[in-house]
Amino acid sequence: YPAEYIRNFSIIAHIDHGKSTLADRLLEYTNTISSTGSNKQVLDKLKVERERGITVKAQTVSMFYKYKGNEYLLNLIDTPGHVDFSYEVSRSLAACQGTILLVDAAQGIQAQTVANFYLAFGEGLHIIPVLNKIDLPGADCERTIKQIESAFELDMSSILKISAKTGVNIDSILPSVIENIPPPTGIIDRPFRALLFDSWYDQYVGVVCMLGVVDGKIKKGDKITSAHSINKYEVTEVGIMHPEQVPTGYLHAGQVGYVICGMKTASEAHVGDTFHHVGQKIDELPGFQPAQSMVFAGIFPVDTNDFQRLDESITKLTLNDASVSVHKETSHALGQGWRLGFLGTLHMDVFRQRLENEYEANIIATQPTVPYRVVFKDKTTRIVRNPSDFPDSEERAFKVARLEEPMVLATMIFPEEYMGKMIELCGSRRGEQRDYVFVDETRVMMKYILPLAEVVTDFYDELKSRSSGYASFDYEDAGYEESDLVKMTVLLNHKPVDALSVILHRSQVDTVGRDWVKRLKKVIQKQLFEIVIQTALGAKIIARETIPALRKNVTAKCYGGDVSRKMKLLQKQKEGKKRMKMIGNVEIPQKAFYDFLDKK
Ligand code: GTP
Numbered sequence: 001y002p003a004e005y006i007r008n009f010s011i012i013a014h015i016d017h018g019k020s021t022l023a024d025r026l027l028e029y030t031n032t033i034s035s036t037g038s039n040k041q042v043l044d045k046l047k048v049e050r051e052r053g054i055t056v057k058a059q060t061v062s063m064f065y066k067y068k069g070n071e072y073l074l075n076l077i078d079t080p081g082h083v084d085f086s087y088e089v090s091r092s093l094a095a096c097q098g099t100i101l102l103v104d105a106a107q108g109i110q111a112q113t114v115a116n117f118y119l120a121f122g123e124g125l126h127i128i129p130v131l132n133k134i135d136l137p138g139a140d141c142e143r144t145i146k147q148i149e150s151a152f153e154l155d156m157s158s159i160l161k162i163s164a165k166t167g168v169n170i171d172s173i174l175p176s177v178i179e180n181i182p183p184p185t186g187i188i189d190r191p192f193r194a195l196l197f198d199s200w201y202d203q204y205v206g207v208v209c210m211l212g213v214v215d216g217k218i219k220k221g222d223k224i225t226s227a228h229s230i231n232k233y234e235v236t237e238v239g240i241m242h243p244e245q246v247p248t249g250y251l252h253a254g255q256v257g258y259v260i261c262g263m264k265t266a267s268e269a270h271v272g273d274t275f276h277h278v279g280q281k282i283d284e285l286p287g288f289q290p291a292q293s294m295v296f297a298g299i300f301p302v303d304t305n306d307f308q309r310l311d312e313s314i315t316k317l318t319l320n321d322a323s324v325s326v327h328k329e330t331s332h333a334l335g336q337g338w339r340l341g342f343l344g345t346l347h348m349d350v351f352r353q354r355l356e357n358e359y360e361a362n363i364i365a366t367q368p369t370v371p372y373r374v375v376f377k378d379k380t381t382r383i384v385r386n387p388s389d390f391p392d393s394e395e396r397a398f399k400v401a402r403l404e405e406p407m408v409l410a411t412m413i414f415p416e417e418y419m420g421k422m423i424e425l426c427g428s429r430r431g432e433q434r435d436y437v438f439v440d441e442t443r444v445m446m447k448y449i450l451p452l453a454e455v456v457t458d459f460y461d462e463l464k465s466r467s468s469g470y471a472s473f474d475y476e477d478a479g480y481e482e483s484d485l486v487k488m489t490v491l492l493n494h495k496p497v498d499a500l501s502v503i504l505h506r507s508q509v510d511t512v513g514r515d516w517v518k519r520l521k522k523v524i525q526k527q528l529f530e531i532v533i534q535t536a537l538g539a540k541i542i543a544r545e546t547i548p549a550l551r552k553n554v555t556a557k558c559y560g561g562d563v564s565r566k567m568k569l570l571q572k573q574k575e576g577k578k579r580m581k582m583i584g585n586v587e588i589p590q591k592a593f594y595d596f597l598d599k600k
Contacts, residue, residue, distance in 0.1 A: 007074050009096050010099045011099065012089075022170075025170050062256070077092050084294075084343040085347070087343075095212030098127065101148075103132065104132055130173070135163040191282050193215050201265070210241075211251070227288075273288060291323040294452060295341070296385040297367070298337055301335075332497075339385065371406060372503055373404040408450055414446075415470050485506070492586045499593065520596060
């Protein structure tokens with residue numbers, strides 16, 4: 001396939017605007033999958049993969065399509081569907097020359113439409129706007145077209161209006177892709193270089209890499225190397241996804257396909273990396289960034305006996321997901337565990353869900369933390385990923401120049417009547433308004449600078465509930481800003497519980513401090529003596545609750561009664577103790593931590 005008969009494109013859309021449905025329709029239309037019966041399996045398999053982990057994103061597919069007498073090779077490159085993965089999205093887009101901007105005609109443009117548009121625009125891609133769901137009674141094409149025109153200044157004269165569900169006008173999509181999206185420009189006679197934009201782990205062959213070949217040619221047996229890690233590999237298989245792996249023996253400039261080369265773990269396959277032949281000098285492709293964790297949490301087994309098993313499960317899961325960072329961590333309160341770093345909260349939730357569902361793990365996850373930054377007087381810096389690394393009062397007083405927290409630029413789109421509630425929400429989360437514009441007569445797009453720490457808790461849920469589900473939301477990194485940060489500790493009978501320390505903005509300490517002692521009181525059981533629960537900033541107590549002493553002895557009920565019953569009860573109590581943690585003289589079952597941390 002000479003480059004002029006190749007097109008590399010993607011579909012970008014807000015969640016639920018119909019990206020997967022359109023992709024399925026195009027695959028059927030080009031007979032890549034059949035539209036009757038047997039295709040179901042292929043689709044279902046893809047669906048399962050999608051449900052099982054947003055990071056399992058092997059959705060790139062090559063299609064063949066005849067147009068005006070020529071056969072074209074069309075590569076549909078999928079992009080992850082969530083803001084946590086915006087770097088991966090930008091690398092997938094870098095492997096394309098154009099993209100379909102799919103907008104639900106009933107919903108109009110949403111926050112992710114805007115965010116994805118700018119990613120594609122930034123990559124210099126040709127953008128084809130397409131309205132979807134025109135079959136819906138609520139579809140309003142005129143209004144959606146106006147929104148797209150005013151927000152993106154795109155030429156709407158040849159806008160396509162389709163229904164991915166019913167198939168209306170599906171046949172207009174691929175001709176438009178061929179006519180409007182330029183072919184790849186790579187040169188086949190140049191030394192081989194390719195962009196790695198996706199990878200996944202296969203239990204039989206190891207890591208499978210998706211490459212976009214920019215120049216030259218790669219074939220089975222070639223010796224290749226990564227510009228980032230300088231690791232060397234031998235290509236054992238190369239081919240295209242059609243829709244499953246089909247070996248082709250080689251890939252040349254302009255093509256997109258998979259390469260198997262003996263990589264053992266996903267951590268060797270860095271999205272954004274350039275691959276080239278060993279010993280060949282090339283210019284590295286632009287835009288490489290190492291995966292950056294933005295949310296960290298401690299993970300501990302509920303039953304400490306599960307440590308080994310959980311360790312194996314975490315290793316297996318991270319084989320497939322290089323973007324999770326893993327460090328062992330020991331907590332006085334919770335025992336041995338890990339500090340894991342994720343790209344965002346959705347990424348974290350998915351990982352946790354997979355641990356629980358696929359590996360039946362029973363875990364306690366501590367309050368998530370964002371990477372705070374300590375700037376010292378001597379100008380050096382330290383990133384704090386764990387409250388235990390937060391400067392103590394002495395270090396704070398003598399060495400620290402300032403504390404900083406990561407910020408994001410959030411985009412929200414919603415009907416005008418929710419303006420008040422949205423401003424109130426952002427205000428309560430220490431937000432600062434940057435911009436607002438009307439995208440049409442009734443809908444507003446608002447931009448706010450917000451601390452990432454405020455966004456990773458329940459911001460999204462609050463946004464949805466306060467706007468009756470109508471507000472959409474997306475965000476991008478906006479660097480670090482100075483912040484008045486403190487570490488709040490929890491004390492049980494005056495002993496600190498390390499696993500419950502948390503870094504907060506000073507303005508939140510009172511509210512959180514009071515809330516936590518109340519909730520802890522509910523999950524900690526009465527014991528034979530009084531328990532004092534306190535939250536504190538250093539030596540300063542914020543809030544206090546007391547659990548009165550338990551009066552009755554566990555055996556009191558059967559005083560003078562059945563001795564074997566008494567023995568049984570005592571035995572039961574002893575077993576229960578195995579899963580208890582001593583904080584000073586207070587016994588806390590792991591379950592109490594679980595209940596407390598889970599009910600956020
Ligand atoms: P994610 O995979 O969750 O990011 O969503 P998506 O953008 O891939 O959307 P998906 O294709 O899963 O479609 C979301 C919902 O919209 C599904 O219930 C589809 O059946 C429905 N849908 C997609 N296209 C159309 C359409 O043209 N008309 C109607 N009425 N419904 C559609």
